Amino acid sequence: MIRVVLADDQALVRAGFRLLLETEDGFEVCAEAADGEQAVASAKAHRPDVVVMDIRMPGVDGLVATRRITGDADLAGVRVLVLTTFDLDDYVYEALRAGASGFLLKDTDPVELLRAIRVVAAGESLLAPTVTRRLIAEFVARPGRRVDAKALRVLTEREREVLTLVAAGLSNAEIAGRLVISPATARTHVSRILGKVDARDRAQLVVLAYESGLVRPT
Structure with missing residues (x-):
């Protein structure tokens, strides 16, 4: 059973993700979070396998929350899957540097989202390698990123x-x-x-x- 925390400031988005996961064998949604602060608290309280993390949230955003989760030795087994609306969002680069295990676009196919969560939970491979490599390549080509x-x-x-x-x-x-x-x-x-x-x-x-x-x- 893969235990998941859903972090997104839009209740409708969380409800959609919850419905998708709960109708699929092998997944359990153990908590929801409307901002980064709640996401970190939920990760500490429930120790999920994966936190599905939106980047742009009020207050503590997904980037800061990702850093807090991946930087906490007690949460070493918790993986972060970043969701973003834009495939060229600077926050995606920073999220990867902060320790996110991968990212996915919000408009991805539901089957791909399920696969992505499984991959991140297993910790065996990077998500969407072609897109990820392109983003990282553009990111590291900038000055001061060496x-x-x-x-x-x-x-x-x-x-x-x-x-x-x-x-x-x-x-x-x-x-x-x-x-x-x-x-x-x-x-x-x-x-x-x-x-x-x-x-x-x-x-x-x-x-x-x-x-x-x-x-x-x-």
């Missing part, structure tokens, strides 16, 4: 290769196929990379790959 490439010196040559494929949006199974290794070995490589660079999940690995220059925007 990290020292030395941050990747802790990685082996194979791990750098795996990180490049993660940044390309490949799943563990796809990485295994590309490198002719087992899925378990691919998963182990990704886990080691996460630990070495102190990243929360694959979304942060993508940001790091671009910001360090390992992957160049195309």
Whole structure:
């Protein structure tokens, strides 16, 4: 059962998401939040698997709330899925940097939303990789958005290769196929990379790959 908190300032939107999730096997909506403050409180109270987070909310917005959730060691198992109306919203970039596990457009197909929540709950792959890569590429191309490439010196040559494929949006199974290794070995490589660079999940690995220059925007 995937436990979800819905955070959106529009009651109608929350009601629609709740109806979608509660009519689908394997999901439980454990709380709703009308702003970021409530979202953080709900995350602490219920420890959901995923917080579906709107960005633009009154008071404490979704960006600040995401930072608070991902920065709280007690909420390490809580993933944040950011919803946005605009696919070029600057807040999306900042949300990924703040530790969001991915994002989705609000006008996405309901089936895709369900899949996205499952993916984020599993923590195995980045959402909407093509769109995400395009957004991150535009973001890191701006001045002042770089990290020292030395941050990747802790990685082996194979791990750098795996990180490049993660940044390309490949799943563990796809990485295994590309490198002719087992899925378990691919998963182990990704886990080691996460630990070495102190990243929360694959979304942060993508940001790091671009910001360090390992992957160049195309």
